[in-house]
Amino acid sequence: MAYAVQYIDKLRKSGLRPTKQRIKICEVLFDTDKTFHFTIKELVKIIENQANIKVSLATVYNTVHAFIKKGYLKEIPLNASQSYYDTNVTHHHHFFDEEENRLIDIHQDDVDEVNIKKTIPGKKIKSVEVIAKIVSDNQSQK
Amino acid sequence: MAYAVQYIDKLRKSGLRPTKQRIKICEVLFDTDKTFHFTIKELVKIIENQANIKVSLATVYNTVHAFIKKGYLKEIPLNASQSYYDTNVTHHHHFFDEEENRLIDIHQDDVDEVNIKKTIPGKKIKSVEVIAKIVSDNQSQK
DNA sequence: TAATACATTATATTTATTCTAAACTGTTGA
DNA sequence: TCAACAGTTTAGAATAAATATAATGTATTA
Known part of the structure; x- marks a missing residue:
C-alpha cells in the first residue's frame, strides 16, 4: 500500500479511474526497483499468484495499453507470437x-x-x- | 521465365522442390531490381493478380519461412498484428x-x-x- | 515409367488480441 | 450521505494470423 498514492496518480494521468484491479496491476509493475519484461499472460499469472484479486485479461490489456500511451510502459518490437512489454521506459x-x-x-x-x-x-x-x-x-x- | 534456373537453384538450396507455385512465388519476390516489404496476405494477393496460378496460404507461409531460414528473405521486427517481410537482405x-x-x-x-x-x-x-x-x-x- | 517421397490445398485448429453487453463501482453534486 | 451517472470489470464471443491436418496431386529416382 506504500505507493498507492503514486499509483492513483499514474492511473488518473492515464485517464483511468483507480480501481482495485488497476492498483494491483500497478503494484506488480512498479512496486520494485527492478525493471522487467513481461507478456500479458505472464502479468496475469503474477497477479494471480500474488493477490487474491481476480483480474480479467481485458482489464490487463486495457490498463497496459493506457500506460503505454502515457509512456509508463514500453512495447518491445519483436517478431514473436505474443507482445513483450518493458517496465523500463x-x-x-x-x-x-x-x-x-x-x-x-x-x-x-x-x-x-x-x-x-x-x-x-x-x-x-x-x-x-x-x-x-x-x-x-x-x-x-x- | 528468364530467371527460372536461379529460382530452381534458390529453392533447392532451401531444401524445397521447384514446383509451379514456388517458382511463381520466386518470380514475385525476386524478378525485379527493386526490393520491397510485404505481408503474407499481400504476397498472396500479388500472385493472384499476376498469375493464373492458385497458391494456398500454407504454401506461401512454408516457402517464405524456408527462404528466411536460408537468408533469402528477412523478417522485420515490429509490433504489428501481422508479420512484415523484406526482400532486401x-x-x-x-x-x-x-x-x-x-x-x-x-x-x-x-x-x-x-x-x-x-x-x-x-x-x-x-x-x-x-x-x-x-x-x-x-x-x-x- | 512406376514407386516413392515430397507438395498442395481446403479446412480445421490454435492462440493472441479485441469486442460485447450485462453486472458492478467510483465519482459527483445536491 | 446518497442517488444518479459515467466509467469499469468480466466472461465469453468474435476476430484474425499462423500453424496443423490429411486427402489428393506431382516431382524425383532408379
Whole structure:
C-alpha cells in the first residue's frame, strides 16, 4: 500500500479511474526497483499468484495499453507470437535470444547513440530501438 | 521465365522442390531490381493478380519461412498484428510509420554502425536491427 | 515409367488480441 | 450521505494470423 498514492496518480494521468484491479496491476509493475519484461499472460499469472484479486485479461490489456500511451510502459518490437512489454521506459536496447525466447537489456552506455541521417518530410522520429538477435556461439571456427 | 534456373537453384538450396507455385512465388519476390516489404496476405494477393496460378496460404507461409531460414528473405521486427517481410537482405534498417502502417528503408550509409559493447556468455550476435518509429511532425513548437 | 517421397490445398485448429453487453463501482453534486 | 451517472470489470464471443491436418496431386529416382 506504500505507493498507492503514486499509483492513483499514474492511473488518473492515464485517464483511468483507480480501481482495485488497476492498483494491483500497478503494484506488480512498479512496486520494485527492478525493471522487467513481461507478456500479458505472464502479468496475469503474477497477479494471480500474488493477490487474491481476480483480474480479467481485458482489464490487463486495457490498463497496459493506457500506460503505454502515457509512456509508463514500453512495447518491445519483436517478431514473436505474443507482445513483450518493458517496465523500463528509459532509453535502452535489447538482445533477443530466439532460442530461449529471452530478452536481455542493453544499457544506453553499451551502445553508441544511433544517429540517423535520413529524414522523412512531415515526420519526426518518436523512438529508436535496437534489437540484436543472439544465438548460441558453438565455438568460433578454427 | 528468364530467371527460372536461379529460382530452381534458390529453392533447392532451401531444401524445397521447384514446383509451379514456388517458382511463381520466386518470380514475385525476386524478378525485379527493386526490393520491397510485404505481408503474407499481400504476397498472396500479388500472385493472384499476376498469375493464373492458385497458391494456398500454407504454401506461401512454408516457402517464405524456408527462404528466411536460408537468408533469402528477412523478417522485420515490429509490433504489428501481422508479420512484415523484406526482400532486401542486405544490412539496413527501417523507419516504421505507425500512423500509416508503412515501412521505409534506412540505408546502411544513413546510420553509423551500431556497436554493442555488451556480450552474453555463450552467445554471439546474429543480427542487429534498428527500428525508428516516426509520427507526424505537427510543427515544432514556437 | 512406376514407386516413392515430397507438395498442395481446403479446412480445421490454435492462440493472441479485441469486442460485447450485462453486472458492478467510483465519482459527483445536491 | 446518497442517488444518479459515467466509467469499469468480466466472461465469453468474435476476430484474425499462423500453424496443423490429411486427402489428393506431382516431382524425383532408379
